[in-house]
Amino acid sequence: xxxxxxxxxxxxxxxxxxxxxxxxxxxxxxxxxxxxxxxxxxxxxxxxxxxxxxxxxxxxxxxxxxxxxxxxxxxxxxxxxxxxxxxxxxxxxxxxxxxxxxxxxxxxxxxxxxxxxxxxxxxxxxxxxxxxxxxxxxxxxxxxxxxxxxxxxxxxxxxxxxxxxxxxxxxxxxxxxxxxxxxxxxxxxxxxxxxxxxxxxxxxxxxxxxxxxxxxxxxxxxxxxxxxxxxxxxxxxxxxxxxxxxxxxxxxxxxxxxxxxxxxxxxxx
Numbered sequence: 081x082x083x084x085x086x087x088x089x090x091x092x093x094x095x096x097x098x099x100x101x102x103x104x105x106x107x108x109x110x111x112x113x114x115x116x117x118x119x120x121x122x123x124x125x126x127x128x129x130x131x132x133x134x135x136x137x138x139x140x141x142x143x144x145x146x147x148x149x150x151x152x153x154x155x156x157x158x159x160x161x162x163x164x165x166x167x168x169x170x171x172x173x174x175x176x177x178x179x180x181x182x183x184x185x186x187x188x189x190x191x192x193x194x195x196x197x198x199x200x201x202x203x204x205x206x207x208x209x210x211x212x213x214x215x216x217x218x219x220x221x222x223x224x225x226x227x228x229x230x231x232x233x234x235x236x237x238x239x240x241x242x243x244x245x246x247x248x249x250x251x252x253x254x255x256x257x258x259x260x261x262x263x264x265x266x267x268x269x270x271x272x273x274x275x276x277x278x279x280x281x282x283x284x285x286x287x288x289x290x291x292x293x294x295x296x297x298x299x300x301x302x303x304x305x306x307x308x309x310x311x312x313x314x315x316x317x318x319x320x321x322x323x324x325x326x327x328x329x330x331x332x333x334x335x336x337x338x339x340x341x342x343x344x345x346x347x348x349x
Contacts, residue, residue: 082149083112083144083147083149083153083156084140084141084144086156087110087137087140087144087156087158088133088137090110090156090158091133091136091137091140091158092133094108094158094160095131095132095133095136098131098160098163098166099131101163102165102166102167103129103131103163103164103165103166104126104128104129104130104131104163104164104165104166105126105129105130105131105136105160105162105163106125106126106128106129106130106162106163106164107123107124107125107126107160107161107162108123108124108125108126108136108140108158108159108160108161109121109122109123109158109159109160109161110122110123110140110143110144110147110156110157110158111156111157111159112147112148112149112153112155112156113153113154113155113156113157114149114150114151114152114153114154115150115151115152115153115154116150116151118150120147120148120149120150122140122143122144122146122147123143124136124139124140124142124143124193124197125162125193125196125197125201126139126193127189127192127193127196127223127224127225128189128225129163129164129165129166130166131166135190138190138194139193139194139197142194142197142198143197188206188224189224189225192204192206192224192225193224195224196224201224204224205221205222205223205224206221206222206223206224207219207220207221207222208220208221208222212289213286213287214286214288214289214309215243215247215286215345215346216247216248216249216250216251216345217289241284241311242313242348243323243346244323244345244346244347244348244349245346245347245348245349246346246347247323247345247346248344248345248346251325251343251344251345252270252271252343252344252345253341253342253343253344254268254269254270254324254342254343254344255268255269255342256268256269256324256342258326258342264277264280264282264283264312264314264324265277265280265312265314265324265342268314268322268324268342268344270344275316275317275318275320275322276316276317277314277315277316277317278315278316278317279314279315280312280313280314280315281312281313281314282310282311282312282313283310283311283312283326284310284311284312285308285309285310285311286308286309286311286325287307287308288307288308288309288327288328307328307329308328308329309325309326309327309328310325310326311323311324311325311345312324312325312326313348320347321347321348321349322344322346322347322348323344323345323346323347323348324342324343324344324345325342325343325345326340326341326342327340327341327342327343328340328341
């Protein structure tokens with residue numbers, strides 16, 4: 081408790097100095113100089129410049145338990161070894177109780193900073209929208225400190241079709257038996273297990289991005305890229321629900337085999 085109280089007082093003084101200097105802390109360190117000559121240290125980091133005493137104190141509360149005062153402390157030093165320019169003000173909750181967007185974003189960053197202390201900064205990310213309509217490309221993991229997304233998420237909301245609760249990182253090829261031209265499969269085989277389909281919905285057609293690699297990672301031959309994907313939501317006789325798609329239109333090759341390939345892309349609730 082004494083260390084926490086001392087940390088709070090030191091933070092108040094340091095935050096005032098940071099404000100006068102027009103900077104915010106990106107890293108803070110506490111050093112305890114003990115009576116036995118040992119020095120015990122702990123530190124915190126922030127995703128963005130920060131000089132808000134209560135927020136920084138919450139981060140230190142995750143770390144103060146690591147400090148060992150031993151038989152006593154002669155000197156306690158709080159330092160900000162890494163700072164960045166910071167000219168803005170940090171919001172507080174208004175009396176109306178309505179949370180402004182800037183404060184909501186700050187709350188997300190505060191949470192990310194606390195999680196980073198527990199899990200490691202590299203293990204805390206946020207999803208960012210990408211300029212694509214294909215399910216595996218609509219988002220990407222980025223740093224937790226990345227700026228809030230613009231209206232890209234709103235543009236993606238224009239696609240009204242239901243989406244799976246779990247999406248495979250990359251669509252996996254499957255073997256199917258399906259009528260033609262636009263019926264869903266009657267059976268499909270995935271990872272050496274055969275699924276008999278008892279219910280299906282679709283298709284939902286998504287135009288392909290011809291300049292990218294095919295779903296299996298290969299580069300399509302010139303002038304042969306499938307122009308679209310047809311997605312189906314299917315349920316098998318064990319109650320499993322899957323999101324499948326046919327890559328391109330149905331056609332037969334010279335050997336009589338279908339040219340379109342089928343993929344499993346996700347699992348539905």
